[in-house]
Amino acid sequence: MGKRPAAVDLATWLIWLQVVAGLVVCVLVVVLRDDLEEAWSPGRTGDSTVQPLDFVPVILVLYGVVAVTALTLIPLLRSGHNWARHALALISVSILLSTLATVRTMPPPLFRGLIIAAAVMSAVTLVFLWHPDARRHCREAADLDRADVRP
Template identity: 30%
Template sequence: MDEEPGRAGQEAVAGRVVVPRSVTTAISLVWGTVAISGVTALLTWLLRDDLVRAWARDNPDAMEQLRAGGIEALDNSSITVPSFIPLAVTSFAIIAAMALVLSAFLRGGHNWARWCLVALAAFAMFTTFVSVNRGLPLVFVLLATLSLVLQVALLWFLFHADTRRYVRVE
């Protein structure tokens, strides 16, 4: 007796497991988040001076250096300016690697990958709320808002009935 491919909760058509639209949409949203992270990393490099100015607003010594001689004076001072670019690039690399792995496992019907994506989306939403309130340049606020919308949609599709049925293990 031949068994159909797939596990409980997964449909098979012509011997192949059918991945529900909710799962493929969730994976697309994950990659949308990766794209936003990549754009953010690039803009961090291009707009580093604007980010430093935004950071300096909360640091009186840094503001004094900026007023005295601009970004170059601040960079050459004894004040430690945050390294925004390495952080953004590292975050992008980690997000992209995790998206690659978790998307593959979600497509394969692994429930633990769904829960990992739920945790990542929740963490991303938390960090977005925290970062938006930091006086960042408008383009970063807009990207954060777009990311937040994608994260909410991702959570909706991860908890969609078809997704839950697809990853159910019995």
């Protein structure tokens, strides 16, 4: 197989950037937990026994699962597995949808800016993952695999 197209390399770098940006957001969630709790918890009354949910462990576990999955799929995309390209596109779509849903909850301004940046990065990643050159790269790799299997 020839040289890998620029669309695949750019998509790979953007996925790495998403993983790093997710780590930064996780650190900020832990550090600024009180600000987020204040923004996301309903108003508490004096006699309420309802305790706010602790969202930090959920966010950290979710980040860990998504980051490990994405980092595992990157080499498979680079070697031309089309299913890995689609799986990474699904991860990017999920990030895009979750960021858009989170913006509606009116988080603190710092998080709002990071969330909008993550949404833009996910959309651009999708463009490169669905670029015709990326599709061609995966198709050529599949054709080479089929040629190797034949006796």
